[in-house]
Amino acid sequence: MTALAQRFLASELFHNYRRNASAIIGSLIVLFFAGMITIGPWVVAQDPYDVAQLELLDSFKPPVWLEGGSPQYWLGTDGQGRDVLASIVYGSRISLFIGLTAMIGSCLIGTTLGLLAGFYGGRLDSVIMRIADIQLSFPSVLTALFLMSAFGTGVEKVLIALISVGWVVYARTVRGSTLRETQKEYIQAARVSGLPNAKIILRHVLPNVLTPLIVVATIQVGTFVLIEASLSFLGVGVPITKPSLGLLIKNGFDVLFSGLWWISVFPGLFIMLIVFGINLLGDFLRDELNPRLK
Amino acid sequence: MSEAARMSVAQPAPLLSVRNLRTWFHTFGGVVKAVDGVSFDVAPGEILGLVGESGGGKSMVGFSIMGLIDPPGRIEAGEIVFEGEDLARLDEARMRRVRGKRVAMIFQDPMTALNPLYTIGNQLEEMLKLHTDLPSARRRERAIEMLREVGIPQPESRLDNYPHQFSGGMRQRVVIAISMIARPRLLIADEPTTALDVTIQAQLLRLMKHQVTQNAASLILITHDLAAVSQMADRIVVLYCGRIVEKGRAADVIERPRHHYTRGLLDSIPHHDKAQARLRQIPGSVPDIRKLPPGCAFAPRCPAAQDICRRVEPELVETATGQAAACHFPIEATR
Amino acid sequence: MAPLLAVRDLRQRFDVSGSIFDRLRIRNGRITAPRRIVHAVNGVSFEIARGEVLGLVGESGCGKSTLAKTVIKLHEPTGGAIALDGEDITQHDFHRMRPIRKKMQMIFQDPYASLNPRQRVRDIVMEPYLENAAGPVPDVAERALALLAKVGLGREHADRYPHQFSGGQRQRIGIARALSVGPDLIIADEPVSALDVSIQAQILNLMMDLKDEFGFSYLFITHDLSVVRHISDRIGVMYLGFMVETGPKDAIFENPLHPYTQALLAAAPVLGTPLPPAADAIKGEVPSALNLPTGCPFRTRCPLAFDRCAVERPELKPVAGGHSVACHLHDGGIAAA
Incomplete structure (x- = not known):
């Protein structure tokens, strides 16, 4: 383990990382959010979904630095006396849970289909890639609307809506890499060795097509957080009982023009921050891991 | 013949004079x-062979002369005096007027040297537009003439074809036509025939030699192929790990190598006239150029290496015949 | 004794026309969908005896690589027959090929692309052996080290990844992989052409030492005449998917009969000799394998072609002492050249 850490610290990736301000900022932001969703709930004052902890008297309190603000609620409270900061911490957990789960689901499905399409080619390839084309022409909002109208709201429907579009990028990337790798002689060597196709795919092709996916996956989490926020803002996202950052914006939106701006602006800023951080990191990884740019 | 060659070596004003060139990459x-x-x-009019194995630095010499070194690489020191002008000191704008016009380069892969979106006629005429004051009416004529010279059948109609419509050997002919059309004084050819078949290779080498002689230009032929270079070059420079290990007249270097690396390279080529069961091989492999051993870079693989070779880097020492080897214990001409 | 490998009239064609939509053409007002067929190997026959090295030479596109890959069944043959050790393997499917894999292995051209960059060297060299082992192999580690030692690599190399090796060392790893199952025949597809000259000599020496030690045969594919002359017992010269001449090494080099062989030998650069004059060289380039010439495949470039060459395809016929040539000039068995 320490040997691995030493190798990483001596690697070119780490060397370049230390000289890249935006990569450092990006990873700090991502680390900050990682901390927030893991230990955040124990740091903030209240659980905004435990009705017993809410004080209706404290409703619509402005942030602490404004007139009437209370040091108990740094970023103010909403109409039910919920601490906005606590809501953001809990909301980030839901937003990032959805973003990460949908990314993992997309990655698994997309990689599998991309491997099959690229390795076997022919009719299977045509079928998979045509489905991918069709998927791309359906916006996720439309898919979500369709699912919601048929089955009602729910986190799993949001996930399905995101994954149904998200797998395509993996399938295309992996198919391209697979086509390139299977041309190489080590795949022929594996055939000459008598390996069955399943083993060739798992042992030889898969490990060699994964690197470009790291970049796709990183940036996709940010994209998914944004799409989920749009869906929730439109009312076809997560249910009221699981308020993500997007839903927090929607909840505060009704009173935004009465001067109670902090209820939706702060969650909005946090969405911006997380997507910004993820994209900074993703850009760095793309520059580092893409051999063609080197 | 040998007298003439010696005269050209002793000539006071060489066309190109590379002095103490250092091109380093900071990685x-x-x-x-x-x-x-x-x-x-x-x-002037000479064919110089620049030979060595991969990592020897032979291509980088060519790129340095052309001013095509990109970061992290840089010319650290040295002069590249071409027709009295130091190319290493020229800025990009002035270098662009040298490239193509006075010095041209041919690369290994003829496909990357041609723009796939333009007809070869466009590309030939573009060179004339950039580097000559030929009126546009004459340019097409000259392009046709040039294609005929490099042996492309039906040049009038082929002028309007795109690069992909040519075979590999024909493409390399087109590349030669483009590089020679502005009548440069020096042509640098970097492994120009390596990607091509033997029968095509011979045709192209002959064509290049003919073009260079006809235009009284000089040629630097960069290659790993000792046999090809021995057929083409007047003089040979052998590189190992970025340094010259031997240089001299082609016949001398091929028949009486003084450096053990040159000798090793020559011995590695299977010789059919000697019925040998095993090839003479150079042991080991080329060292990592970032961690060269002190002293002679070839010492770890050299059969004649002594203590001094591992401590002191040998200087190039010239003999009376103009052959020079960087070796503490050069092979004496006994054979 | 029966030959180790016997290839009879082997044919390999590839349909490169793509899907029906790629093929659609409108010609003379009619819609057609012509197929584009690459005739890579066109009826090639040869044999390799035990312990023998057969060198196949030819220029790019002559089908020598395709031939090699068809023999080892990386491609399914379009026609003809391949027999290894008397067993006809032409129609063998994946499962029936399994025992054959132990008898026939391959060494590849590109030392960079022929090793999986994510596998450790010990796993690379043992893969064919482990895949074909009947049961569990308790001594995997020792076997891997023994294999590496055979190709001149040490214990310290076993746990490294391919990118930590030079081209020559990688080729040694590829050779160890082929050796792991103890094959009778090794097909070597341009094994040294991607290497530096000094490393080429090392690898050729190693390959010959191993052959002497284990007694297997090579089918050695190369475009390099000096290499093929050094390593082969017999030589086959290929052109446009046809075998135009075969024979013992010395017969081919000292008494080449086919005009193509003669041109190839004349064109090859020889150290310290002047460039051959243009008169010796053959003109033009290899025709497309999509559209083979009628008659003799070489007639479009042949300086000696006559009427018969355009209408009748010459067959490979023996002339003398195991020397065969496919040329109408040598039809009557006249070997007095």
């Missing part, structure tokens, strides 16, 4: 001294 893993203190001259 994460350390400084790659791709070219490290290389000096040689090219006389």
Whole structure:
């Protein structure tokens, strides 16, 4: 383990990382959010979904630095006396849970289909890639609307809506890499060795097509957080009982023009921050891991 | 013949004079001294062979002359005096007027040298537009003439074809036509026939030699193929790990190599006239150029290496015949 | 004794026309969908005896690589027959090929692309052996080290990844992989052409030492005449998917009969000799394998072609002492050249 850490610290990736301000900022932001969703709930004052902890008297309190603000609620409270900061911490957990789960689901499905399409080619390839084309022409909002109208709201429907579009990028990337790798002689060597196709795919092709996916996956989490926020803002996202950052914006939106701006602006800023951080990191990884740019 | 060759060596004003050239790349893993203190001259009308194995730095010499070294690489020191002008000191704008017009280069892969979106006629005429004051009416004529010279059948109609409509050998002919059309004084050919078949190779080498002689230009032929270079070159420069290990007249270097690396390279080529069961091989492999051993870079693989070779880097020492080897214990001409 | 490998009239064609939509053409007002067929190997026959090295030479596109890959069944043959050790393997499917894999292995051209960059060297060299082992192999580690030692690599190399090796060392790893199952025949597809000259000599020496030690045969594919002359017992010269001449090494080099062989030998650069004059060279380039010439495949470039060459395809016929040539000039068995 320490040997691995030493190798990483001596690697070119780490060397370049230390000289890249935006990569450092990006990873700090991502680390900050990682901390927030893991230990955040124990740091903030209240659980905004435990009705017993809410004080209706404290409703619509402005942030602490404004007139009437209370040091108990740094970023103010909403109409039910919920601490906005606590809501953001809990909301980030839901937003990032959805973003990460949908990314993992997309990655698994997309990689599998991309491997099959690229390795076997022919009719299977045509079928998979045509489905991918069709998927791309359906916006996720439309898919979500369709699912919601048929089955009602729910986190799993949001996930399905995101994954149904998200797998395509993996399938295309992996198919391209697979086509390139299977041309190489080590795949022929594996055939000459008598390996069955399943083993060739798992042992030889898969490990060699994964690197470009790291970049796709990183940036996709940010994209998914944004799409989920749009869906929730439109009312076809997560249910009221699981308020993500997007839903927090929607909840505060009704009173935004009465001067109670902090209820939706702060969650909005946090969405911006997380997507910004993820994209900074993703850009760095793309520059580092893409051999063609080197 | 030998007298004439010696005359050209002794000529006071060479066309190109490379002096103590150092082209280094500053990478994460350390400084790659791709070219490290290389000096040689090219006389007018001369064919110089630049040989060595991969990592020897021979291509980087060509790129340095052309001013095509990109970061992290850089010409650290040295002069590249071409027709009295130091190319290493020229800025990009002035270098662009030298490239193509006075010095041209041919690369290994003829496909990357041609723009797939333009007809070869466009590309030939573009060179004339950039580097000559030929009126546009004459340019097409000259392009046709040039294609005929490099042996492309039906040049009038082929002029309007795109690069992909030519076979590999024909493409390399087109590349030669483009590089020679502005009548440069020096042509640098970097492994020009390596990607091509033997029968095509011979045709192209002959064509290049003919073009260069006809235009009274000089040629630097960069290649790993000792046999091809021995057929083409007047003089040969052998590079190993970015340094010159041997230079001299082609016949001398091929028949009486003084450096053990040159000798090893020559011995590695299977010779059919000697019925041998095993090839003479150079042991080991080319060292990592970022971590060259002190002293002679070839010492770890050299059959004649002594203590001094591992401590002191040998200087190029010239003999009376103009053959020079960088070796503490050069092979004496006994054979 | 029966030959180790016997290839009879082997044919390999590839349909490169793509899907029906790629093929659609409108010609003379009619819609057609012509197929584009690459005739890569066109009826090639040869044999390799035990312990023998057969060198196949030819220029790019002559089908020598395709031939090699068809023999080892990386491609399914379009026609003809391949027999290894008397067993006809032409129609063998994946499962029936399994025992054959132990008898026939391959060494590849590109030392960079022929090793999986994510596998450790010990796993690379043992893969064919482990895949074909009948049961569990308790001594995997020792076997891997023994194999590496055979190709001149040490214990310290076993746990490294391919990118930590030079081209020559990688080729040694590829050779160890082929050796792991103890094959009778090794097909070597341009094994040294991607290597530096000094490393080429090392690898050729190693390959010959191993052959002497284990007694297997090579089918050695190369475009390099000096290499093929050094390593082969017999030589086959290929052109446009046809075998135009075969024979013992010395017969081919000292008494080449086919005009193509003669041109190839004349064009090859020889150290310290002047460039051959243009008169010796053959003109033009290899025709497309999509559209083979009628008659003799070489007639479009042949300086000696006559009427018969355009209408009748010459067959490979023996002339003398195991020397065969496919040329109408040598039809009557006249070997007095």
